[in-house]
Amino acid sequence: MERRTFLQALAVWLGLPFEAVRHWERPRPMPPDEGEDFWAWVRSEFPRHSSLINLNNGGVSPHPRPVLEAFFRLELAANEAPAYVMWRQQDQKEPIRQRLARLCGADPEEIALVRNSTEALETVIFGLDLRRGDEVILAESDYPSMVAAWKQREAREGIQLRWVRLPLPSDDPEALIAPYLEAITPRTRVLHLTHLINWTGQIVPVERLTAEARKRNIFTIVDAAHSFAHILVDFRAMGCDAAGVSLHKWLCAPFGTGLLYVRKEKIASIWPLFAAPPERKADDIRKFEHLGTRSIPTEQAISAAIDFHEQIGAVRKRDRLIALKNYWLEAALKLPKIKPLTSQRLSAGLATIQVEGWEPAKLADHLLEKHRILTAAIDWNGLKGVRITPHVYTSFSELDRLLEALQKL
Ligand SMILES: Cc1ncc(COP(=O)(O)O)c(C=O)c1O
Structure with missing residues (x-):
């Protein structure tokens, strides 16, 4: 669609006069190579609130202009005939899977597209076969939704939770590792780790712990909601069995996008949260994507967020x-x-x-x-x-x- 036609359609759709979206017509300037000029260009790509300084980008991030535009274009097109446009034309998950895999040191066959970290991590928390008395180690500082999920398994199935208190804040990797190692017993089946703690920004050296867990055949889950596209994340190098990410945080992808990483060898052992059709093989990562109708424009606009992230580096x-x-x-x-x-x-x-x-x-x-x-x-x-x-x-x-x-x- 021509840019002007798209903007006219957008204005009609939003119920706004054309003037309200007209500033989008200006051509996007090429970014300067480096220095503060480069960051001024980055800044110019983001919509900003007229009176607020937003220093709470930890919960959720805004999308830069190319992501917003990709989303609006897809959404407008989808609405012309959703069952046709969205399902027959737009629903192309594989290229996004491949690009996300490259960003996080995984094989594309280890990446499922989900809606957020909560969905990714709870898929694993509820999908693992555990028996009454099996122990799970988690920290008091883990994210409340994951804590609630584990407590539900505790209440419902008699899983034993062993709580770790981390010395926060800490500059000492050993001090952060020690409480986990002390909590391990012969009954430990799962280690639940938060890579970058939301309360304070503490980074936990999770790779040290996954290595210890692997030696003892303990399954490791990493909550990487805050680390992906913020610090460098490489799940294979991190050595975890599963991880969850919100793409609407640091990647600046559309709201309600996330990824689930499961190490290839472990996929078959985890049940999906929403049962997959029988023809879907147990070791196929796509079994975790059987959600029913979801917003394909939202999902597809992830590509534009990856482009923007890669443009920065x-x-x-x-x-x-x-x-x-x-x-x-x-x-x-x-x-x-x-x-x-x-x-x-x-x-x-x-x-x-x-x-x-x-x-x-x-x-x-x-x-x-x-x-x-x-x-x-x-x-x-x-x-x-x-x-x-x-x-x-x-x-x-x-x-x-x-x-x-x-x-x-
Ligand atoms: C450490 C951590 N894990 C998980 C989540 C949940 O993310 P979402 O709401 O995108 O599912 C958050 C959200 O802030 C978080 O900080």
Whole structure:
């Protein structure tokens, strides 16, 4: 579809005057090669709120313009005849599977397209054959939905949960590994690990633990919701048996996209959450995709998000996210009454600080109402603070606004 025709159709569809989408008509400038000009170009590719500084990109990320455009184009086209366009023309999972596999060090036959990390990880949590009395090791700091899933198996089937408390924050890989190793018993069947902890941004050296688990024939699940497309993730090198990722976080893919990784040799041993048709072989990763009707435009626009991610480059993106974090965190820690809840050494773009005298929810509300800065309140197990998560489109001047607001506290 011609660009103008597409934009006219989009405006009609959204019930907006053409003027409202007209700015999309401007040609996309070529990105400068490097430096702050490059990042200014990245920033120009993202839609932004008119009055908010968004420093809560940890929960979910915006999509850059090419992803939004790909999604709208697909959605408009699909609506012309959904059963035909969506199912006969658009539903091309294989190229996306291959591209995602390349991004995470997997074989395409190990990647299933799902809707989010919750679906990916709960597929594995509920799909493993476990018996009453079998033990699962997990950390108190794991994501609440996964904790709830394991507790449901505990209540329903008598699986034994063994809880690990990690010393958060920690710069010491050994200190993070030790509690897991101490919890292993001859009855341990599963080790559930979170690669980058959402509360504080702590990175856990999961590869050390998967190696230990493998020696003991213990199944390993890695929650990589926050690490994929943020730091470098290679599931084969990580050595886990299964992992879950949300593509709407750091990859900036459409909302409601995720991937499930299962090591080839383990696929047959996991039941799908939604039963697959009988002709689907037990060792076919596609058995995990039998969901029923879902949004194919949403799924297909993942390609545009991969293009954008590759245009930046995974290493350059990670380094930029770390540089943004270091910029604000180092300055913030020079202010009185501010304490880090994040390891400087084992973290990347996401970090949490405590401000003495401020309850987390009050602090986050204050930053939002007085300074129009969106952060995430963290109040978990004694860790009390605000989580600050810039993204590739965040500018240093926005971080200066955060620092001014912290200074005024
Ligand atoms: C560590 C971790 N795991 C899992 C999830 C769940 O992700 P989703 O809501 O995309 O399923 C999140 C969401 O923030 C998370 O931080």
